[in-house]
Amino acid sequence: MFRRVLITMVALAALATTARAMDFTYVDDHQALQTLNTLADRLTQSTRIRVPYHIGILNYPELNAFCNSEGQIFVTRKLLQSVGSEEEIAAVLAHELAHLSRRFSSPIVRSFSAMDGDEFQADQVGLKMLNRAQINSGSLLMVLSRVTTAWGDNIPKSQRKILEKRMKNIAKKAHLNYKDFVTA
Numbered sequence: 001m002f003r004r005v006l007i008t009m010v011a012l013a014a015l016a017t018t019a020r021a022m023d024f025t026y027v028d029d030h031q032a033l034q035t036l037n038t039l040a041d042r043l044t045q046s047t048r049i050r051v052p053y054h055i056g057i058l059n060y061p062e063l064n065a066f067c068n069s070e071g072q073i074f075v076t077r078k079l080l081q082s083v084g085s086e087e088e089i090a091a092v093l094a095h096e097l098a099h100l101s102r103r104f105s106s107p108i109v110r111s112f113s114a115m116d117g118d119e120f121q122a123d124q125v126g127l128k129m130l131n132r133a134q135i136n137s138g139s140l141l142m143v144l145s146r147v148t149t150a151w152g153d154n155i156p157k158s159q160r161k162i163l164e165k166r167m168k169n170i171a172k173k174a175h176l177n178y179k180d181f182v183t184a
């Protein structure tokens, strides 16, 4: 027990260090962290994906989430405050856990709203995790739509197109109508 507590403390200290390195404050919200960890456990337990991960919350002015090759997942407080359901948070975690399961080797920090090929892959694997955990897979589309709307005109058209392509791909795989999830 002591060992587990100690490991958790070391993990938390590492999360805080990463947050500082990114120039953002780590949020020590015990209850929210418990919710996040419960959801992540449910996702990983219902799949064969077994990856070590540590979840933290960031004070960060965007709806976003990040992960890195250390197995750290950060969800922004703003995202937690903006989602409509816990299922949407689960969808974000499923996407980030999907990245971790691929053990990407570069030490870069990946962003939930990133726009390259790896994102399409993480969306697909994330959808599978949600299905196996019996969590509504439409929640991934919902939360990505929320993030895209929050970006507004702050991203170039070409990047918005890629986000839309991600959403269309998710809709197709999850047998959903993309238009039902687009606000503007």
Ligand SMILES: [Zn+2]
Binding pocket: 095, 096, 099, 110, 111, 112, 113, 114, 118, 119, 122
């Ligand atoms: Zn991603």
